[in-house]
Amino acid sequence: RPVKLELTREEQFIATSTRHPMRITVKAGADKDGKLTALQLDVLSNTGAYGNHASPVLLHACAESIGVYSCPNKKVDAVAAYTNTVPSGAFRGYGLPQALLAVEAAIDELAKALGISPYEFRRRNIIKPGDPMLSPPGSGYTDVLYGSYGLDQCLDQVERAMQAETPKTELSADWLIGDGIALTMIDTVPPDGHIADARISLHEDGGFELTVGTAEFGNGTSTVHRQIAAAALATTVDRIHLKQSDTAHGGHDTGAYGSTGTFVAGRATQAAAENLANDLRIFASTITKTDPETCALENDAVVCGKQRVSFARLAEMARAQGQALAASGTSTGTPRSVAFNVQGFRIAVNKGTGEIRILKSVHAADAGRVANPMQCRGQIEGGVAQSLGATLYEEMVIDEDGRVVNPKFRDYHLPSFADIPRTEVFFADTVDSLGPMGAKSMSESPYNPVAAALGNALADATGIRFTAVPFKPDRLWPLLHEKFGS
Structure with missing residues (x-):
């Protein structure tokens, strides 16, 4: 007979898998002309009590977060550790949002040290058609191809939109304004991993x-x-x-x-x-x-x-x-193409309270030939909204025994419609040679660059690099208070 399984709210928190928490260290080097010379990742991933997706999530996170940049020297050290927490598993983005938060922060810091704009620095270093994409030994990434290429267009579209005049918002001197961007690429499932x-x-x-x-x-x-x-x-x-x-x-x-x-x-x-x-x-x-x-x-x-x-x-x-x-x-999904996404934010941060307000949100996507622009735009807006939840509000609190402390929505803050800004969406003008009717995948990719872009905007506004999400006021306030006082 048909069986229906219905979980309580608490069971939803503890009986279903979560995103993999990660601790990531990035080292990046560039020459005086702003060309990357080295990228190194050191990643420790918490896979929880079971190794659900531990290795493929690490591969996806590490390979594509630095694979989007052309660099002669790349090194990755990545480990997934078993712990006594809720098992981690497959979640929208499949490891990339965590890695991008660190990698895109390092790219911004390097651009700042060289006195180059974040847009121009990325233009000088992103992969171009014909460049090899990162393929670790045994990864099976040899079937990932450039079905089309619109990353350069996406960067241009976001830069133009961010430079356009924004309706003035009356803010007191307590508010600090900053801009940030981040970019990403993503392929679909593993080679021959889907039928x-x-x-x-x-x-x-x-x-x-x-x-x-x-x-x-x-x-x-x-x-x-x-x-x-x-x-x-x-x-x-x-x-x-x-x-x-x-x-x-x-x-x-x-x-x-x-x-x-x-x-x-x-x-x-x-x-x-x-x-x-x-x-x-x-x-x-x-x-x-x-x-x-x-x-x-x-x-x-x-x-x-x-x-x-x-x-x-x-x-x-x-x-x-x-x-x-x-x-x-x-x-079978083979060969695979890659989609490209660029997210830009302008935010205001209250240095006295740690409150963040999003003044402008811009997203550009290379989705190939878009079969249904209205639906694809909605997909991107939804991805940005979901990612903002993880970036600004949602936090699963775990005690020393690995128990979830806040398995209720009254303690776990999900964003409401009023919390989500309007996002301007742009599409690159490309036709993918591998996808159906020239289209690419666009399900997970809009989620991925959001936290990284907002983190870069936060650093631009405050001069402080915050390294852990969510960027909640109680997390921001101590460092803001230390720098700016009461």
């Missing part, structure tokens, strides 16, 4: 039934999959009926995680739709007695020369002949 199947068939009414194994989590994949199929079949989205995450009808899908909904399941959908489109051309050519090469799909029909056969007519004739017009597609 997605899709199947699509022609209905009697000339519409289509698309079956995919992946699930919709509010990220818009159900719409995007229909858009991909509709584009390949020269029809409209309303003509695509979607069945998803139904084990009785769909093929296999490893799961809706690892930024695979569009990039992997979308590729399977595109393959299935293109296979069916080819079958429709061939079937129409037999009816019209023409060369399949002369047939093309157009406005819910196949046009062969001067003859036009509607999809509904094709379905009717196929049924009469005992034929089913259906096709399948599969994707």
